Amino acid sequence: MxxxxxxxxxxxxxxxxxxxxxxxxxAELTAIYTEATQDAGPxxxxxxxxDVAGHGLRRRTGLGSDRTAGQVLAHAAPLTVAxxxxxxxxxxxxxxxxxxxxxxxxxxxxxLLLADxxxxxxxxxxxxxxxxxxxxxxxxTLVVPATLLRLADLPLLLLAHSFHDTYAGAALNLxxxxxxxxxxxxxxxxxxxxxxxxxxxxxxxxxxxxxxWVAELVGVYHPLVGGPPLTHALWAGILAAALLFSRRDRxxxxxxxxxxxxxxxxxxxxxxxxxxxxxxxxxxVILLSGAVSVVRxxxxxxxxxxxxxx
Amino acid sequence: xxxxxxxxxxxxxxxxxADEPRHGYGLIQEIDAISRGRVRMRTGTLYGALDRLxxxxxxxxxxxxxxxxxARKVYALAEPGRSVLAAETERLRTVVAEAERRMAARxxxxxxxxxxxx
Numbered sequence: 001m002x003x004x005x006x007x008x009x010x011x012x013x014x015x016x017x018x019x020x021x022x023x024x025x026x027a028e029l030t031a032i033y034t035e036a037t038q039d040a041g042p043x044x045x046x047x048x049x050x051d052v053a054g055h056g057l058r059r060r061t062g063l064g065s066d067r068t069a070g071q072v073l074a075h076a077a078p079l080t081v082a083x084x085x086x087x088x089x090x091x092x093x094x095x096x097x098x099x100x101x102x103x104x105x106x107x108x109x110x111x112l113l114l115a116d117x118x119x120x121x122x123x124x125x126x127x128x129x130x131x132x133x134x135x136x137x138x139x140x141t142l143v144v145p146a147t148l149l150r151l152a153d154l155p156l157l158l159l160a161h162s163f164h165d166t167y168a169g170a171a172l173n174l175x176x177x178x179x180x181x182x183x184x185x186x187x188x189x190x191x192x193x194x195x196x197x198x199x200x201x202x203x204x205x206x207x208x209x210x211x212x213w214v215a216e217l218v219g220v221y222h223p224l225v226g227g228p229p230l231t232h233a234l235w236a237g238i239l240a241a242a243l244l245f246s247r248r249d250r251x252x253x254x255x256x257x258x259x260x261x262x263x264x265x266x267x268x269x270x271x272x273x274x275x276x277x278x279x280x281x282x283x284x285v286i287l288l289s290g291a292v293s294v295v296r297x298x299x300x301x302x303x304x305x306x307x308x309x310x
Numbered sequence: 311x312x313x314x315x316x317x318x319x320x321x322x323x324x325x326x327x328a329d330e331p332r333h334g335y336g337l338i339q340e341i342d343a344i345s346r347g348r349v350r351m352r353t354g355t356l357y358g359a360l361d362r363l364x365x366x367x368x369x370x371x372x373x374x375x376x377x378x379x380x381a382r383k384v385y386a387l388a389e390p391g392r393s394v395l396a397a398e399t400e401r402l403r404t405v406v407a408e409a410e411r412r413m414a415a416r417x418x419x420x421x422x423x424x425x426x427x428x
Contacts, residue, residue, distance in 0.1 A: 064361055
């Protein structure tokens with residue numbers, strides 16, 4: 001009997017697994033990978049290896065589907081796509097509303113930026129359609145260019161001399177899309193699907209975030225009662241509500257909180273630079289609701305509860 | 311156990327093990343066949359699901375064997391997994407029966423001649 005050497009792509013992929021796990025499971029992973037890719041081309045082998053690497057990273061970071069964090073991510077992923085799609089609807093409205101657009105389209109970077117800001121919402125809306133129909137492979141593939149294009153915003157804004165924000169604003173331009181994309185890509189694939197309750201949550205989140213972002217847009221034309229501090233602080237309030245009202249369906253509520261986190265982060269930071277009472281209030285609300293949620297989770301962990309089979 | 315419907319990958323995996331124990335690649339092939347080619351489970355995703363279902367006690371390792379110099383495990387449905395699958399099958403059966411009843415009622419209404427008494 002001869003021990004066969006694993007293919008190079010797989011050898012690279014299994015390095016992402018913790019050493020102990022690799023020692024125990026590498027032979028079986030190799031067997032499954034080899035059989036699964038026997039008729040596959042280079043692209044098929046690469047995708048299979050990336051999937052193995054993703055599994056290894058989830059094992060290493062405690063985000064596997066057998067862990068609570070992984071289950072929260074699986075609930076957060078569709079809602080994150082929904083939240084990003086809600087923002088996309090507002091972005092498209094902003095882009096095509098006469099008199100609001102403030103980007104110069106005359107320069108090359110400005111034109112690229114406009115194209116970028118028109119394309120990203122389309123990717124997110126297409127990803128939402130894929131999630132709605134349960135086509136998660138397509139959805140995750142679409143999220144990659146959507147995230148990369150959004151990351152290109154900052155250098156394009158700088159090149160177009162249209163960036164008038166603070167360092168914190170610049171950091172948010174990178175952190176928010178990275179966080180959004182990471183939640184969708186890191187969610188364990190075996191827990192992703194499309195069920196009726198999930199579609200209801202997706203529709204609700206899309207509607208909620210569309211309203212929140214459109215309120216921002218309307219505020220540009222007609223200052224609302226309370227002004228931008230109120231519309232910004234609303235994100236923190238809704239995030240806190242998701243964290244606090246997690247008793248009934250804790251995974252969905254925690255998933256919603258994770259999905260709203262990028263938007264809430266963006267809005268709260270913008271209220272904190274420069275420091276404002278609304279910003280401090282929003283931060284306190286988030287921190288307190290987060291602390292309550294952690295204490296509850298610790299108490300629950302102390303009790304023995306059977307896991308969900310989903 | 312949660313009363314939330316099973317996600318499709320979990321349902322397909324438990325279904326693939328319902329008649330006999332299978333090894334990893336056998337499961338990928340069965341899932342492909344059961345879903346009529348719609349779901350192609352990749353190695354890492356399958357392994358993630360197996361880790362979770364083993365941890366939840368829904369499946370178990372039936373035996374380990376060596377084929378062509380490679381070790382592989384053969385997985386079987388455990389009793390709790392069989393109960394979960396039975397409950398999900400019953401839930402789906404109820405939904406299908408209700409859908410068929412409503413569609414039949416709709417067809418009957420549509421084919422009834424105009425002016426005919428009920």
